[in-house]
Each structure stands twice: as C-alpha cells, then as structure tokens.
Amino acid sequence: MSHFGTYEERAKDFTWTQSETEIYEGVRSRNIGYLCSDRICERGLGQKVALYWEGFTGQKKVFTYDDIRVYSNVFAKYLEEIGVQVGERVCIFMDRIPELYISFLGILKRGAIAQPLFSAFGEEALFTRLDDAKTRAIFTTRKHLNKVRRIKAQLPDLTKIIVVDNEGKPLEKNELSFEMEHRPKVENYDSHQVNTETPSVLHYTSGTTGKPKGALHVHGSIVAQYITAKWVLDLHPDDIYWCNADPGWVTGTSYGIIGPWSNGITQAVLDAGFGVDKWYAFLQDYKITVWYSAPTAIRLLMKDGVEKVNKYNMPCLRHLCSVGEPLNAEAVLWSEKAFRRPFLDTYWQTETGCIVITNFPGMKVKPGSMGKPFPGITAAIVDPKTFEPITKPGTVGLIALKPGWPSMIRTYWNNQTTYEGKFKNGWYICGDRSSIDADGYFWFVGRDDDVINTAGHLVGPFEIESALLEHPAVAESAAVGKPDPINMEVVKAFVALKSGFEPSDDLELEIMNFIRKKLSPLAMPQEIEFVKALPKTRSGKIMRRLLRAQEWGEEIGDVSTLEND
Amino acid sequence: MTEEEIKKLIVDYVIREYLDDDTTEVKPDTKLISSGIVDSFSMVSLKTFLEKKFAVKIPDDKATPQAFDSVNNIISLLREFGINPT
Numbered sequence: 001m002s003h004f005g006t007y008e009e010r011a012k013d014f015t016w017t018q019s020e021t022e023i024y025e026g027v028r029s030r031n032i033g034y035l036c037s038d039r040i041c042e043r044g045l046g047q048k049v050a051l052y053w054e055g056f057t058g059q060k061k062v063f064t065y066d067d068i069r070v071y072s073n074v075f076a077k078y079l080e081e082i083g084v085q086v087g088e089r090v091c092i093f094m095d096r097i098p099e100l101y102i103s104f105l106g107i108l109k110r111g112a113i114a115q116p117l118f119s120a121f122g123e124e125a126l127f128t129r130l131d132d133a134k135t136r137a138i139f140t141t142r143k144h145l146n147k148v149r150r151i152k153a154q155l156p157d158l159t160k161i162i163v164v165d166n167e168g169k170p171l172e173k174n175e176l177s178f179e180m181e182h183r184p185k186v187e188n189y190d191s192h193q194v195n196t197e198t199p200s201v202l203h204y205t206s207g208t209t210g211k212p213k214g215a216l217h218v219h220g221s222i223v224a225q226y227i228t229a230k231w232v233l234d235l236h237p238d239d240i241y242w243c244n245a246d247p248g249w250v251t252g253t254s255y256g257i258i259g260p261w262s263n264g265i266t267q268a269v270l271d272a273g274f275g276v277d278k279w280y281a282f283l284q285d286y287k288i289t290v291w292y293s294a295p296t297a298i299r300l301l302m303k304d305g306v307e308k309v310n311k312y313n314m315p316c317l318r319h320l321c322s323v324g325e326p327l328n329a330e331a332v333l334w335s336e337k338a339f340r341r342p343f344l345d346t347y348w349q350t351e352t353g354c355i356v357i358t359n360f361p362g363m364k365v366k367p368g369s370m371g372k373p374f375p376g377i378t379a380a381i382v383d384p385k386t387f388e389p390i391t392k393p394g395t396v397g398l399i400a401l402k403p404g405w406p407s408m409i410r411t412y413w414n415n416q417t418t419y420e421g422k423f424k425n426g427w428y429i430c431g432d433r434s435s436i437d438a439d440g441y442f443w444f445v446g447r448d449d450d451v452i453n454t455a456g457h458l459v460g461p462f463e464i465e466s467a468l469l470e471h472p473a474v475a476e477s478a479a480v481g482k483p484d485p486i487n488m489e490v491v492k493a494f495v496a497l498k499s500g501f502e503p504s505d506d507l508e509l510e511i512m513n514f515i516r517k518k519l520s521p522l523a524m525p526q527e528i529e530f531v532k533a534l535p536k537t538r539s540g541k542i543m544r545r546l547l548r549a550q551e552w553g554e555e556i557g558d559v560s561t562l563e564n565d
Numbered sequence: 566m567t568e569e570e571i572k573k574l575i576v577d578y579v580i581r582e583y584l585d586d587d588t589t590e591v592k593p594d595t596k597l598i599s600s601g602i603v604d605s606f607s608m609v610s611l612k613t614f615l616e617k618k619f620a621v622k623i624p625d626d627k628a629t630p631q632a633f634d635s636v637n638n639i640i641s642l643l644r645e646f647g648i649n650p651t
Contacts, residue, residue, distance in 0.1 A: 056596065056599055056600040056601060057600075095601065120604060142586055142588050143585070143586045143588065143589065144585070144586070145586065146585045146586055147585060271601075272599050272600065272601060273598045273599050273600060273601040273603075273604055273605065273630070274598065274599075274605055274630055275598065275599040275630055275631070275634070276630075276631070278599055300605075300630075303629075454606075455605075455606075490606075505613070505616075505617045506617065508613065509610060509613045509614055509617060512609070512610045512613065513582055513610055516606075516607060516610060517582075521604045521606035521607040522606055524606060524607065524609070524610065526606070526609045
C-alpha cells in the first residue's frame with residue numbers, strides 16, 4: 001500500500017502543515033543537518049543503516065544514522081575551528097564519496113551555506129561559481145585539487161581549501177588536510193539554530209543569457225522535500241533507495257540526501273560511471289526497492305534490452321521514478337516489460353526545490369505525460385503574452401506555479417532582479433512549455449528559451465559561446481541543442497574561424513577538449529560545424545533560434561531582422 | 566604500429582586529456598568509463614580521437630560504454646575495423 005492513497009483524497013484538503021507536523025514534532029532544531037541525522041537517532045534509529053556506499057573499484061562502506069550524525073558533527077566542529085562563519089558559502093567539490101553526503105549535513109549544522117558543485121566541472125565553470133558566491137571554503141579530493149589550484153589566486157575569498165583524502169602529500173598555502181574517519185569523534189554538537197527562512201543550499205543553474213545563477217534555498221525546504229519523497233518516491237521504513245543523481249545538481253541533494261534521510265530511509269550510492277551490468281548488479285546486490293533515475297539512463301539501459309534485465313534477480317524492486325527531462329512513452333512501456341512496473345515521470349527544477357508535477361503511485365499512468373500537480377502546488381498553463389491561465393485542454397502555454405510552497409528558492413545570489421523577473425501576473429514562470437489534457441494531466445512540449453537540456457542537465461549557451469571565444473582559432477560562435485536519441489539534446493556549436501585557421505578534424509577535437517576542460521563534459525559540443533559566418537540580426541546579435549530550428553527541422557519563423565549578406 | 570605502441574598512444578591521450586591529477590595510474594586494463602575517468606559525454610571526444618588517429622569511422626551503435634571501458638577493449642573494437650597491430 002502506498003503512502004499516497006488516491007490523488008483526489010490527497011489533493012482535497014492538503015496543507016503543508018501536515019508535513020511540518022511530521023518533520024518538526026519534538027525536535028530541538030529546524031536545521032536540515034540535525035533533522036536528517038540527530039532527529040532520526042532520537043527516534044531510535046541510530047543503528048539503522050543510512051548509507052551503503054560502493055566505489056568504482058568495488059570498495060564498500062556502510063554508515064549508520066549514528067555514524068552520519070557523529071561524522072557530520074566532526075565536519076561542523078572543524079569548520080567552526082578553522083573560522084568558517086555562519087552564512088559563509090562552503091563548496092563541496094568531489095565525486096560521490098561518503099564525505100560528500102556527510103559534509104553536506106556538517107556544513108548545514110555549522111550554519112554555513114552548502115554549495116555543491118558537479119565534480120566534472122572544469123576550472124572556468126568552477127571559477128565562475130566560486131567567484132559569484134564569494135565562497136570561503138571548499139572540500140575537495142586530490143583528484144580535483146589541481147583545478148582549484150589553477151584558479152585560487154583569482155579567488156581572494158577562498159581561504160580554506162580542504163582536501164579530504166590527502167594522506168600526507170604536500171600541500172600549498174591555504175590548503176588543509178581533513179580526513180573524516182581519522183578525526184576525533186564529536187558526539188555532541190549543537191547545530192546552528194535556524195528558522196525556516198535561513199539560507200541552506202546554493203545550487204547554480206544555467207540560463208540563456210549571462211552567467212549561471214545561484215539558486216538560494218532555505219532550511220524550511222525540508223518540509224516539501226520530506227513529504228514529496230515520502231509520497232511520490234513512496235519511501236517506507238524498510239526500503240533500500242537508490243538515487244542516481246549527483247549531489248552537484250539539485251536532485252542529488254533534495255532527493256539524494258534530504259528526502260531519504262529526513263524520512264530515515266536506507267540509501268545506497270554507487271560512485272561509478274554508467275555501465276549496464278554494473279547498474280543491474282547494484283540493483284540486485286543491494287536489494288534496491290525504490291529507484292529514482294533519469295530518462296537518459298533508462299534509454300541507455302533500453303539499448304541492451306529486456307534480456308539483459310532478465311539475467312539479474314531483482315525481486316525487491318517495487319517503485320521506479322524518473323527526473324531530468326521528459327520521459328518518453330516508449331521508456332515507460334519498456335520499463336513495464338523489463339521491470340513489470342512503469343517509471344513514473346516527475347517534473348521539477350532547481351528553483352522549485354521539490355517535485356511539483358508528477359505521476360503518483362497508484363494513479364493511472366498516461367505514458368509520456370508529466371502527471372498532475374503535487375497537492376499544495378497550484379499549477380497552470382498560462383498564455384505566453386498575457387500570463388493568464390489557459391483553460392482549454394490541449395492548448396500549449398507556459399508552465400506556471402503559484403508561489404508559496406516551502407522549497408521554492410528565495411532569490412538568485414547577487415541577482416534579485418533576475419529572480420523577480422521570473423514572476424508574471426502572480427505566477428512563477430518555469431520556462432517550460434506544456435499543455436493540460438481534459439483529465440488534468442500535464443504534457444511537456446519543450447523549453448521556452450535557448451537553454452540546452454542534455455541528459456537532464458541544463459546548459460547555458462552563453463557560457464559555452466563565451467568559452468569558445470577564448471580559443472585562439474574562434475572568431476565567433478553559437479551553441480544550440482540538437483536532438484539526440486539518448487540525451488534528448490546535446491550541444492552543437494557553430495564556429496566561424498579567424499583568418500589563418502582552417503577547419504580540420506584536429507581543430508574540431510582540440511576545440512571539443514578545450515570546452516570540456518574549461519566548462520564540463522556536458523557543455524562539450526558533441527558536434528562542431530565550421531561556418532564562414534553566423535546568421536545575425538541587423539543589430540549584430542547572433543540568431544541562435546535560426547540555427548536551433550535548423551537542427552530540429554522546425555520552421556525558421558520570422559527572419560525579417562536577419563542581416564543581409 | 567605494434568599493439569604496445571597503440572596502447573601507449575591511447576593511454577597517453579587518456580592521461581593527457583581526461584586526468585588532472587598525478588595520483589591515478591592508467592594501464593591497458595584500467596576501467597575508463599565505469600571508473601568515471603572518461604564519462605559518457607567525453608566518450609565522443611575519445612571516439613573522435615580514435616577515428617582521426619586510425620582513419621576509421623566507428624558507428625554509434627559500436628561506440629558503447631563497454632567497448633570504451635578500457636584500452637584493451639578499445640583495441641578489440643579497433644580490430645573489428647581492420648586496425649590490426651603489427
């Protein structure tokens with residue numbers, strides 16, 4: 001029996017107070033770090049496993065709730081000792097090792113703001129985000145230390161570079177060695193007292209123009225993350241849960257840390273790249289019951305067919321969800337064959353902090369649909385010009401949400417104007433297009449801007465184009481999303497070369513690697529088309545939408561402002 | 566090229582382009598994709614490198630994470646396209 005019951009029952013009289021009561025009853029603090037560790041121990045679950053961890057070499061570790069309580073205390077106390085102040089930003093820049101998950105709670109206990117960043121980010125992507133946040137400290141590993149070293153001279157606020165696996169190797173100025181399991185245990189630590197509006201997590205997200213924006217969340221977000229994890233992911237006390245997402249992105253924190261641990265659930269983490277056999281073996285060996293994955297991963301698994309699934313024994317698997325990009329109907333139907341249950345699509349964004357439109361356990365699934373709004377979320381499709389709700393079923397408009405749910409961001413860091421620009425006519429505009437059918441199900445259509453959604457991650461074209469211009473051969477460039485059967489979109493770059501440079505395979509590879517190292521593998525163009533010049537408006541602005549339309553086989557639309565050759 | 570020369574060429578490329586630390590050792594049987602040294606997006610640049618270096622076209626359905634998961638696997642893949650070490 002799912003926690004959710006029927007949609008009608010839940011939606012009828014839902015208030016967030018229900019969740020507040022469950023999460024805050026009898027607590028000593030409203031700090032997320034405390035709520036996800038000490039609170040669970042206080043409820044008698046200290047010896048329950050919080051984390052099964054397996055590395056890519058097969059190395060295994062197990063942490064109970066009492067372990068993560070004590071180790072997160074160790075992190076918090078250490079930050080206090082080295083002078084990190086309440087409200088300062090502390091970045092987590094490492095692969096999915098236990099220290100990532102536990103330091104997240106420790107940073108919050110200290111009262112600092114956790115700033116997790118995807119460890120595959122290159123130095124320029126890292127610099128942009130650390131510089132904007134004026135980050136005080138960073139937790140990293142030897143594997144990623146060189147990237148930090150190359151930019152630290154330009155980051156005067158970054159005075160604590162903490163290496164969690166240094167093992168006695170030489171360190172430079174402002175670098176510190178901190179090995180969690182070798183530090184003295186800290187049995188008791190008073191988490192910094194917060195209220196629901198105290199800043200907690202800063203996640204960076206990309207837009208069409210300008211630099212990535214820091215989406216600032218607050219400790220009160222847990223009210224939404226707790227109940228959505230419980231109802232949508234249908235987490236029960238005996239579940240073993242696996243979330244594929246990296247905590248460098250919001251899914252990895254909202255539902256890879258806060259959601260499961262605030263529910264006292266055992267989760268398993270695999271710190272390894274994608275591999276069909278590796279993943280199925282992980283599901284089998286850890287007896288995973290609830291799996292939160294992504295369409296790109298599901299489509300990769302589909303390539304190896306149901307036969308491959310049948311080689312593994314996964315009788316415990318009972319609930320599957322997906323996030324990051326629209327889940328196509330074929331993937332839903334395939335999972336019904338392969339796992340005897342559908343993947344349920346969930347929709348949300350960095351800015352929403354929690355699942356807002358979704359398919360629910362027990363609700364009829366319409367394959368390819370996003371589902372319905374979570375109870376407590378008022379969602380509509382609005383007209384792109386008037387921002388008035390559209391009531392006619394099947395009409396495409398912009399997805400809009402009534403502000404006020406607990407996990408919504410409170411601002412963009414240093415960018416309140418852009419934040420305010422997201423609200424129109426009393427609605428928060430998500431930036432995605434969709435329609436609603438006669439039964440109230442939402443159907444995703446696409447983005448309403450030039451942001452590229454590749455494998456569920458948003459990549460801003462401006463950031464790629466800026467980086468491309470730093471390559472000595474590039475005169476001008478445009479980056480667009482092109483359709484891809486696995487990743488939904490991948491980055492394609494159009495590049496005009498400076499005089500003296502000629503297109504070649506060597507140059508294409510050089511530019512690919514240049515972007516990968518500067519920004520990230522996600523931002524690396526999977527294809528580069530060398531052109532003589534880029535289409536521009538008469539005012540000189542590159543017409544990215546024209547290039548995008550060309551890639552998608554869409555009508556080019558109004559080109560009256562196109563510059564004449 | 567001998568098999569050893571091909572292996573060295575690929576290993577050197579992986580170290581130069583995908584590794585940024587001096588603590589990870591790459592051998593012909595080191596896991597590349599499942600270890601996260603080369604992620605699935607970066608496989609495209611590794612594929613482009615191989616195609617350029619060995620003048621072959623590797624179809625997308627052959628460029629799987631398994632086929633790229635070690636230098637030894639890549640050598641086997643190249644053999645399918647007639648690249649046989651001397």
